Amino acid sequence: GNSVTQMEGPVTLSEEAFLTINCTYTATGYPSLFWYVQYPGEGLQLLLKATKADDKGSNKGFEATYRKETTSFHLEKGSVQVSDSAVYFCALSDRWGAAGNKLTFGGGTRVLVKP
Amino acid sequence: DAGVTQSPTHLIKTRGQQVTLRCSPKSGHDTVSWYQQALGQGPQFIFQYYEEEERQRGNFPDRFSGHQFPNYSSELNVNALLLGDSALYLCASSLDGQGVNTGELFFGEGSRLTVL
Numbered sequence: 642g643n644s645v646t647q648m649e650g651p652v653t654l655s656e657e658a659f660l661t662i663n664c665t666y667t668a669t670g671y672p673s674l675f676w677y678v679q680y681p682g683e684g685l686q687l688l689l690k691a692t693k694a695d696d697k698g699s700n701k702g703f704e705a706t707y708r709k710e711t712t713s714f715h716l717e718k719g720s721v722q723v724s725d726s727a728v729y730f731c732a733l734s735d736r737w738g739a740a741g742n743k744l745t746f747g748g749g750t751r752v753l754v755k756p
Numbered sequence: 757d758a759g760v761t762q763s764p765t766h767l768i769k770t771r772g773q774q775v776t777l778r779c780s781p782k783s784g785h786d787t788v789s790w791y792q793q794a795l796g797q798g799p800q801f802i803f804q805y806y807e808e809e810e811r812q813r814g815n816f817p818d819r820f821s822g823h824q825f826p827n828y829s830s831e832l833n834v835n836a837l838l839l840g841d842s843a844l845y846l847c848a849s850s851l852d853g854q855g856v857n858t859g860e861l862f863f864g865e866g867s868r869l870t871v872l
Contacts, residue, residue, distance in 0.1 A: 645798075675860075677863075682865075683865060684759075684760070684846070684863040684864050684865040684866065685799070685846070685848075685861075685863040686862075686863065687860045687861070690860070730798055730799070732798075742787075742789075742850055742861065743789065743801050743804060743812055743814075744791075744799075744801065744861060745801070746791075746798030746799050746800070747798050748796075748797055748798045749796075749797070749798050
């Protein structure tokens with residue numbers, strides 16, 4: 642079955658530091674890949690996505706590239722802010738374009754950015 | 757535009773009891789999915805409803821059941837509660853009834869269930 646593995650946290654950084662959160666996946670076929678973010682006291686929200694190999698998703702300064710050869714979708718940001726403190730979830734869906742989108746999530750990585 | 761709303765936000769039950777959680781999808785969405793998020797873990801798919809029927813189901817026992825109403829809102833029911841059912845239950849909505857699947861789910865803030 643499908644699975645997603647991401648690095649465990651917490652990850653503690655200083656403001657303006659570089660952030661990388663590793664994510665690898667196991668899936669049949671060609672899944673779509675996502676990063677969701679959960680800010681304190683809020684629901685999960687989509688951060689970025691990529692639907693095919695070599696696609697790069699980007700949003701709010703975050704980027705992730707769909708690497709089929711390494712089955713990875715690592716999240717990066719060049720200069721983090723205190724407001725980026727949140728829990729980040731890597732996820733996949735194998736039903737792109739078809740009805741019934743179902744996500745398989747990783748365990749989440751808590752990121753804490755200190756001023 | 758109201759997003760996904762869930763109720764109640766918190767509740768406490770005892771083992772063996774039954775619970776009903778409610779979800780109103782984002783305006784214009786026709787599909788509702790439910791996820792269970794245990795403390796410190798990622799959400800796990802329970803099931804999905806479309807056109808008032810269960811379309812997909814994850815690895816959860818029959819104690820977990822649901823319903824979708826004609827206005828697309830949904831309920832999650834859990835019978836014979838166990839301590840291990842304590843978790844944050846997330847509702848997510850999407851518009852893919854016409855096969856237009858953007859891959860994005862919109863999540864509510866969840867209902868936190870504690871079983872004592």
